[in-house]
Every structure is written in structure tokens, then in C-alpha cells.
Amino acid sequence: MRDVASTAGVSLKTVSRVVNDEPGVRPETAARVQAAIKQLGFRRNDMARALRGGQLSRTLGLVIEDVSNPFYSAITRGVEEVMRERGLMLVAGSSDEEPERERELALLLCERRVEGLFIVPAGTDHRYLLPELRLGMIAVFIDRPPGCIEADTVLLDNVGGTRKGVEYLIEQGHRRIGMIGDDSAIFTERERARGFREALHAAGIPVDESIIRFGAHSTGAADEAARELLALPEPPTAVFTGNNRITIGALRALAATGRRIALVGFDDLELAEFLALPVTVITYDPADLGRRAAELLSRRLDGDNRPPQTVILPTNLVMRGFGEV
Amino acid sequence: MRDVASTAGVSLKTVSRVVNDEPGVRPETAARVQAAIKQLGFRRNDMARALRGGQLSRTLGLVIEDVSNPFYSAITRGVEEVMRERGLMLVAGSSDEEPERERELALLLCERRVEGLFIVPAGTDHRYLLPELRLGMIAVFIDRPPGCIEADTVLLDNVGGTRKGVEYLIEQGHRRIGMIGDDSAIFTERERARGFREALHAAGIPVDESIIRFGAHSTGAADEAARELLALPEPPTAVFTGNNRITIGALRALAATGRRIALVGFDDLELAEFLALPVTVITYDPADLGRRAAELLSRRLDGDNRPPQTVILPTNLVMRGFGEV
């Protein structure tokens, strides 16, 4: 910028005025400056700008489990949609479900002076954020609540969604209903397990722990769990699967064994309508998780000081005719 | 940081030393500084740090069509994997296939002094980057080549992949093969169209333009195009679909009309193995596009000065037994 100033034969401040479209520059002076800018290929340094101008990085941070998981990238998209209007950019990182990495990323983003933080928590203790929050950092949690601190949160109706799914199976006449879930360290999974049990209790059906499996964190593990259930002397006639990876694993097990039991799963499946065994699913709009979180953050940015909010997003039961016995 | 220094009763530089784990500080002094840091909730300002330290933002920029499209988020993931080792973060933005927005985003990222730029181009003229490149910015293009400039590029073997797919149909005995493609303004689509024509020529089959449709940019448009082809007095016995959205549209048309023609599509489909009408596809590893691009950028960061490289990634034909007449 100094070079531009000397090339154009004006002062630093005049260049700054031109670059930022500030008034008070004669058109001919501005033109001379513009020429110098073009000639030197000058581009304003946003970091220096932010440094002087009160630390506004015009950036938001996002810590998610895996940027390539369609569920999470839909969240990213929702956040981006809302934030684009404010001219904010998004820095994202994958925690890979490791609490330590989540912490590192979040703190790194704070060092970068992001104006706000979206976190899909991997860990269960977020006190490490307390100093930041005290200094004005804004954090919004997505899909899972924060641990040991209070903050704005957007969740799915995991319990209600699962209840709807299991109730649907019960309506179809099933009494022996199993469940395959992810690691029960994961909040959403515990909630879904709760919904599962509640639905059975409400229908007066005893919960048989022998047809419930947790810890299926991959498609392969789910496949295996499903085979175990099928191999039981008294296998379930229906199974509720806790997320889309697990549903796929169960489908694989069914395809491989040629067995056919009723299946209802949490999360929508791409192409679900074309599957050889159409599966009923609990759906929701993942981008909406991002949008709602972005709206909460947006309000905080505008000075909203109300106590932390928790938003619960509804789910839908999409029947695809594979619930019958 | 000044506050920390005065609280701990030391100089600014000593605090800096402690924060950056530089040697030459007595443990007890360091402890006093640490205490002050904790007390004040101090966190190093990365922007100021970068400003002083020669503009290293430790950040890379990524401009893609849509962060929520699984194809692109896989690219993001690939880039992230490689860059994480270098401690670099990723700022991403969606161009929504608009050249103007691509330009804005790219230039904005340059203002932020990213250390490199990954671009999935929406536009066809990238001369706007020339001043940046001259000043040392590194840009790597992904999936589509840059226009009017030279730069490192990672592409898929669109022509070869399509040829393989069409040749497979020909081997199955098809002679009347149609194609449904996306907007032919898109590079990959033109390449795939070329592969399609080449395969037919090589087999001595005349190209019948009446069973070729372009411009199917959405699943709905593809559905419609497929119905048109099926309604022809002499419909094709097989169709090559130019990408996964189009394949899905064609599947929808087939499901709705109850017709059954052979289908081979570019791009893999999630759950393809479970579809009622298993479809043969041309697959590749989208994350690999990101990884290879990141490796190219990585090398440039390390001072590699060779002329721009273009890497072409291979594709595979995955037969799923729906090629027969």
C-alpha cells in the first residue's frame, strides 16, 4: 500500500480512502491511485485491516466430525447460506470424533479471532471454552449439547423421532423389536435408545436386552450386529437402526443372508425410494440444523443477550412400505 | 499480551517467549507468566502474529460449487487430510456454479492472504488471478481446468471413463445407445460427450443426435429427458448418463414408466448395490482429487518451481449387471 501511495504520488491515507470507497477523494486523484493499484497488482491485506479495525476477522469457525460426511456437509451448507448475507466466511475442521482434536481446533479458531464458533461436539466437557466465552466469543452447539457449560444449542428430536419409528413398527403388529445403535457415548445415540425404550414401555412391551446392540460405529459393525440378531434362536421380527450407516449395514446383512425382517432407521437414505427393500426412515432437514444455528449466532452477533437457547428440530416418519412383517 | 506482561511483572517479549515455547526463560518466570495468562484468559492473536511474521496465514482457500454436495465435500476431505499434517486450515466457500461468485470468493481469499487456493472453476476465464499469481499466490484447479491461464490441475479421465462405459454397452450388444448429459458449458460434460462419441465411432456405430440430450442440470430435468427418449418411436435400448444426478433422474423415469433399458452412469451412487435396478457406473475416488491437488499445492509451498502440472485420475467401470438388453 505504501508502494501504491508513492507510485501515485499521494499519501497512505488517500490510498486507503480509495481502496475502501471512502468519500473525500477527488475523482482524478482516485483514478491515479487506481492506476497504481492495477499496475502493482495491489490487494488489500485483510489481516492487517482486521488487526487495526478492532479484530473483526469476518470469519466463523466450524468444528464438525467429518467434512465429507453428507450429514455434516449439509449442516455446513445451512450455516453458509445464512452467513453469506453477512459477508462472513467459514473456516472448517474435522474433529474425527476425537475430543482432543475438537478442543485443539476450537481453540485454534479462537486464536484466529473468528467471530463465532459452531461446534458439533466430540467431547463431553467444554469448560475449555469458558475463558473465551467470558471474553465475548460466541459458541453455538449443533446436533449434540455442550458438556459442563451452557450455550445456544440446536438439536434434533431424537427421542420423539425414534418413538415414532418404533410406534410404527408396533402398529404393524411387531412385538419382538430389536435395535442396533452406535456407540452409546454419543448423545444422539443415547437419546434414540431412550426413545426406543419409551415406545416399547408405552405399548406395554417388555424390553428384551438380548436383541439390542450398541457400539456399531461403522457399517461393517452394524452388518455384523444384524447378523448376530438374525442368528438368534428367537430373532426379532423388526429392527430399529440408530443412524444411516447402521441402516446400510443392516441392509447388507439382510441382502447377504436373504432374510427379511422389518426395518426402520434414523436418518434418510439417498436413493431410498429405489432400494430393492424400501426402508422406512426418520428424516429431517440437516441443512436446517445449520441454518438455525447460524440464526442463533447471528442474533448474538447483533447483541442479543438472552440466556442460552436450545432449539429442537422436528423429525418426520417417511413410510416406504417395509414395515410389515 | 501487554496486560499479561504487566500482571506478571515482566516484559512483552518474555510473555511472547513463554507463549511460543521459546527457550531462554527461567521456569519460575514462565510459571508467573502462565499464571497471568490463565488469570486473564489470554489467547495469542493469530492475526497479529501472522502480520508480523511475514504474512503466513496458515490458511488455504477452497472455492467449490457447493459445500454440501457429497462429491465436493469428499474433495474437501481429501484436501484437509493432506493439509492437516502441515497445520493448515481450510476456508471454504460455495460458488453455486456462478463465475462471478467464484471470482469474488477467490479474490476475497487472496485478500485474506491464504497461502494457496483450490478452485473448482465455475467460470472459464481466470485471468483475474494473474496479478495474484505474479505476486506468489498458488492456485490448483480441481475437476475442471482453468481458462486463459496455466496452473496445476487435477482432472478425472472423463473421456476414458465414458468410453469404457459405452464400450461395455456395445459389448452387451447394444447398437442404439443414447446419452443424457448436463449443461455442455461444463467442461466435464463436454469431455464425457466426447468419450461417448469416440466410443461409438470406434465401434463403427453412427451417432444418432436424436437420442442425445444435454442441459439436464437437475434430477428433474434428467427425468424429463429420459421420458422423452423412452417416448420416441424408436427409443434407445441403452442410455449413458453423464453424472449421478442424471442417473437418478433416469432411474426415476424408468421406475415411473415401468420401462427397462440398459443404463450406465458416470459417478458412483451411494447404495448402488441395493438398488432395485442395479446400475453399472463409472467410479473414481473423489477424495483423491482433493488429495492430489493438496499434494501439488504442498510441493509448490515447498518451493517447487516446475511448470504447471496436470494430473489425470483414472476411473473404474463397476458392473452391476444392468447392462444387458
Added chain:
DNA sequence: TTGAAAGCGCTAACAT
């Protein structure tokens, strides 16, 4: 309409 000087938070180079 334009410019000079101060300073954002930090670190590199040079004292002490």
C-alpha cells in the same frame, strides 16, 4: 480534499 502520526498485537533483531 489531503496528509502526518499513532497504534492495533505481535515478533525479530538487537541490547543488557
Added chain:
DNA sequence: ATGTTAGCGCTTTCAA
């Protein structure tokens, strides 16, 4: 082992 000084590139006073 610690402190001082200067300056990264810009914007914000305040003055001309």
C-alpha cells in the same frame, strides 16, 4: 535470562 526498539499493513484520529 530478560528487556527495548522497531515495524508488519492498515485505519483512525486530528490537523492542514
